[in-house]
Amino acid sequence: MVQIGKLTLDAPFFQAGLAGYSDAAMRLVARKHGCPYCITEAMLDQFLIRGGRGLVAAEITEADHPIAGQLMGSNPQDIAHGASILVKLGYDVIDINLACPVKKIRRKARGGHLLQEPDMAVDILQAVKQTIGDDLPCTLKLRCGTDDSAKALSDFYQIFEAAMELGYAAVVVHGRSVEQKYLGPSNWDFLKNLTHTYPQTPQFTIGGSGDIWTAPDIFRMIDQTGVRLVSVARGCIGNPWIFAQARALMQGKPMLTATLKQQRDVLLEHFTLSVQLHGEKQASNMMRKFGIKFSVHHPDPDAVKMAFINVKSLTDWQAVLDQFYEASSLPLQEGREVI
Ligand SMILES: Cc1cc2nc3c(=O)[nH]c(=O)nc-3n(C[C@H](O)[C@H](O)[C@H](O)COP(=O)(O)O)c2cc1C
Missing domain, CATH: 3.20.20.70 (Aldolase class I)
Structure with a gap:
């Protein structure tokens, strides 16, 4: 406390x-x-x-x-x-x-x-x-x-x-x-x-x-x-x-890393909250720099970073998530633990 x-x-x-x-x-x-x-x-x-x-x-x-x-x-x-x-x-x-x-x-x-x-x-x-x-x-x-x-x-x-x-x-x-x-x-x-x-x-x-x-x-x-x-x-x-x-x-528990599914959920939630606050255009500008930071947790960080840099809308954001954060694109994620 x-x-x-x-x-x-x-x-x-x-x-x-x-x-x-x-x-x-x-x-x-x-x-x-x-x-x-x-x-x-x-x-x-x-x-x-x-x-x-x-x-x-x-x-x-x-x-x-x-x-x-x-x-x-x-x-x-x-x-x-x-x-x-x-x-x-x-x-x-x-x-x-x-x-x-x-x-x-x-x-x-x-x-x-x-x-x-x-x-x-x-x-x-x-x-x-x-x-x-x-x-x-x-x-x-x-x-x-x-x-x-x-x-x-x-x-x-x-x-x-x-x-x-x-x-x-x-x-x-x-x-x-x-x-x-x-x-x-x-x-x-x-x-x-x-x-x-x-x-x-x-x-x-x-x-x-x-x-x-x-x-x-x-x-x-x-x-x-x-x-x-x-x-x-x-x-x-x-x-x-x-x-x-x-x-x-x-709590003396192991320190776990986020799965791609968890990363995807957070990326979508953060973008959605940002749109509610700022509107889609400003949110897209703001979220690009967040995307770059989030990308380092992805197994293919360079490609994900480039994809986020080009985002201009919620549709673009979702497309990056679909391309890089879908369950089918997770081979490198095997063995990672869930928080
Ligand atoms: C982009 C950026 C913006 C910041 N804005 C503020 C701010 O508005 N108020 C504040 O108290 N500190 C601000 N800081 C300083 C951070 O709160 C923190 O003291 C500093 O980054 C050192 O911690 P770190 O080395 O763990 O990042 C900012 C730092 C960065 C990098």
């Missing part, structure tokens, strides 16, 4: 915010496979405040709980306003992103940029906490610094300690710096040092992110670093089975 404030998770992992991927369709598929908790991709406070499409995109359904709405912005008032909108939309947790390394986000003094402006970052954390009070848990996503300088380290600790003191329920730290983006390994020693320095309590959880590719990685991170919660990010794109496998490991 892991606490995020008053929210109790029955497993120590969750699906991370993944811009361009982790929409309601991906989240619902993850939940079906045993993911206990999801975070949305970072939403701009301005999009919520202005209303219109940004606000519609933030709406959630009953099946999509528990869920954290992740916010990104550049000033305390607007982020706090955004947070109050997320409360009205029914989110269970408010998560603040001070981690995004994307240039155009940082240029507007949002996301990872704020790691180098600790006073402003703390003002933001304070304003959000003041607005939300104890109604919902507030959490924070950080990287381990702007870069590897001494100033970056000191800025990180100023923000981290402020989050603890303000009563944030959890801080999830990605063990790469903003400058690093995704290059090089995630620094798990940094996470280990953090959990050794700051005690975790039922009121305060430290989470880790970075280099979680398989279900065993989740438990390796917990063992090696002492974090109580693990963020599954790139490792679950096209691989919702990672959550079922992690649950199996928790």
Whole structure:
């Protein structure tokens, strides 16, 4: 059991915010496979405040709980306003992103940029906490610094300690710096040092992110670093089975791989959910990149990848499934076990 404030998770992992991927369709598929908790991709406070499409995109359904709405912005008032909108939309947790390394986000003094402006970052954390009070848990996503300088380290600790003191329920730290983006390994020693320095309590959880590719990685991170919660990010794109496998490991059961029939069912369900959310044209565009990720689980990944790249409609998607995921095309699948 892991606490995020008053929210109790029955497993120590969750699906991370993944811009361009982790929409309601991906989240619902993850939940079906045993993911206990999801975070949305970072939403701009301005999009919520202005209303219109940004606000519609933030709406959630009953099946999509528990869920954290992740916010990104550049000033305390607007982020706090955004947070109050997320409360009205029914989110269970408010998560603040001070981690995004994307240039155009940082240029507007949002996301990872704020790691180098600790006073402003703390003002933001304070304003959000003041607005939300104890109604919902507030959490924070950080990287381990702007870069590897001494100033970056000191800025990180100023923000981290402020989050603890303000009563944030959890801080999830990605063990790469903003400058690093995704290059090089995630620094798990940094996470280990953090959990050794700051005690975790039922009121305060430290989470880790970075280099979680398989279900065993989740438990390796917990063992090696002492974090109580693990963020599954790139490792679950096209691989919702990672959550079922992690649950199996928790129960001491063997870690099973998905059969082609199970892959087919998920591919069809994910596409159908995406069409419901976005309409067929946009869903087809989005699902192509998922198809590429899903293809690595197929015995003939290169051919399947090429086929997914050419998908423009639900009919095309189904044709790929019929060609590559039919029972008659399964010789390489023999002996694989069912989750
Ligand atoms: C395409 C992409 C989009 C991402 N979008 C977000 C986001 O919106 N919010 C967030 O907190 N992290 C985001 N991240 C970072 C991931 O949540 C995670 O911290 C990072 O990928 C490191 O974990 P990994 O090495 O296991 O993938 C994103 C990462 C990728 C690759």
